[in-house]
Amino acid sequence: MKQLPEPSPLPESIPIPKADPPAEMDLVAVPTGVNHRTAAYAYAGGSVFDRRDFYIGAALIEHPRGDLLVDSGFGRDIAKQMATMPRLFRKLTKYDVWKPAVAQLEAAGYDFSRLSGILLTHAHWDHMSGIPDFPDLPVLISRRDRAAFYSREMFGNFRGFFQEFPFNWQDLSFAGGPYLGFPRHHDVYGDGSIVCVQAPGHTPGSIIVFVTLPNQVRYALVGDLVWQREGLTRRVQRPFPIRRLGDFDAEGNRQNILRMISIMQRIPDLIVVPAHDQRAFAEMSQLPNVTTKGLILSTE
Ligand SMILES: [Zn+2]
Numbered sequence: 001m002k003q004l005p006e007p008s009p010l011p012e013s014i015p016i017p018k019a020d021p022p023a024e025m026d027l028v029a030v031p032t033g034v035n036h037r038t039a040a041y042a043y044a045g046g047s048v049f050d051r052r053d054f055y056i057g058a059a060l061i062e063h064p065r066g067d068l069l070v071d072s073g074f075g076r077d078i079a080k081q082m083a084t085m086p087r088l089f090r091k092l093t094k095y096d097v098w099k100p101a102v103a104q105l106e107a108a109g110y111d112f113s114r115l116s117g118i119l120l121t122h123a124h125w126d127h128m129s130g131i132p133d134f135p136d137l138p139v140l141i142s143r144r145d146r147a148a149f150y151s152r153e154m155f156g157n158f159r160g161f162f163q164e165f166p167f168n169w170q171d172l173s174f175a176g177g178p179y180l181g182f183p184r185h186h187d188v189y190g191d192g193s194i195v196c197v198q199a200p201g202h203t204p205g206s207i208i209v210f211v212t213l214p215n216q217v218r219y220a221l222v223g224d225l226v227w228q229r230e231g232l233t234r235r236v237q238r239p240f241p242i243r244r245l246g247d248f249d250a251e252g253n254r255q256n257i258l259r260m261i262s263i264m265q266r267i268p269d270l271i272v273v274p275a276h277d278q279r280a281f282a283e284m285s286q287l288p289n290v291t292t293k294g295l296i297l298s299t300e
C-alpha cells in the first residue's frame with residue numbers, strides 16, 4: 001500500500017472562516033440504500049474481507065432561507081435508470097434500495113415547501129438517481145460538471161435515462177475568494193453556514209460542501225473525494241485500477257485529498273463526510289422512522 005506523503009500544514013495566514021448559522025439550522029442524514037462493496041475496493045490496502053456497504057443517500061441541510069438536499073441517493077426510477085447502464089457495470093454493481101429520499105422524507109412528515117434545491121457534490125449516477133422524484137426543484141451544480149454530464153468525458157450516468165430530462169440546473173458561481181486553501185468559494189446564503197469549494201479530480205467539477213451548525217460544529221461533505229474515511233485518515237487513494245477507471249483526474253484528486261488532510265489537522269473537530277461512508281452519516285441528526293437495515297454507528 002502506498003501512503004501519500006504528509007501534506008504541508010495549512011499556512012497560519014489562512015484563517016478558519018467565520019460562520020453565522022441561524023439557530024434553526026440542522027444537518028440530517030437521509031439514507032436511501034447501500035451499494036455492496038469492500039474496503040479493498042474503497043481504498044488502497046483495504047481488506048477484501050472487510051465488507052463495506054457504501055451509504056447511498058443524501059444529507060438534508062435545514063436552513064430557514066431554504067433547505068437543501070446534498071445529493072439525492074437512490075430514486076424511485078433506479079431500476080429503469082440502471083437498465084440504461086453498460087452490462088458489465090450492472091454485473092459489478094450490487095445495490096439494495098431501502099427507500100428513496102422522497103419517501104424517507106414523506107414518512108418523516110417533512111414539509112416539502114421548505115425544500116429549495118438539490119446541491120450535487122458531483123454528477124455521478126448514485127448521487128443523481130433521486131432527482132426526478134423532485135420535479136422542477138433547482139439542481140445546484142458546478143458549471144464544469146454540468147458540461148461534463150452531457151459529454152463523453154464522464155462515464156455512463158444514466159445518460160440514456162436523463163437525455164431528455166428537464167433539469168432545472170443552477171450553476172454555482174464560486175464568486176468568493178480563497179477558502180481554507182481552496183482558490184474560490186460559493187457561500188450559498190451569505191452567512192458562512194453552507195460554503196462550497198471546487199475540488200476537481202474525481203469528476204471535472206466535483207465540489208466539497210462545508211456546513212457549520214449553530215453549535216459551531218463543522219462538517220465537510222467531501223463527496224467522492226474518498227469513498228471511506230480511511231482515504232484521509234490513512235492517507236491512501238483509491239486502489240490504482242479503481243482510480244484509473246473511476247476518477248477523471250486522479251492526480252487532481254490526490255492534491256485535494258492532501259489539502260483536505262491539512263484542513264483536518266488545522267480543524268481537528270471537523271466531521272468529514274465521504275458520500276459513501278455510513279459512519280459519517282451516523283454523526284448527523286437522524287430522521288424519525290427511517291427505513292434502513294441498520295446504519296453502522298461505530299467510528300474509527
Ligand atoms: Zn462519484
Ligand SMILES: [Zn+2]
Nearest residue numbers: 124126224275
Ligand atoms: Zn458516488
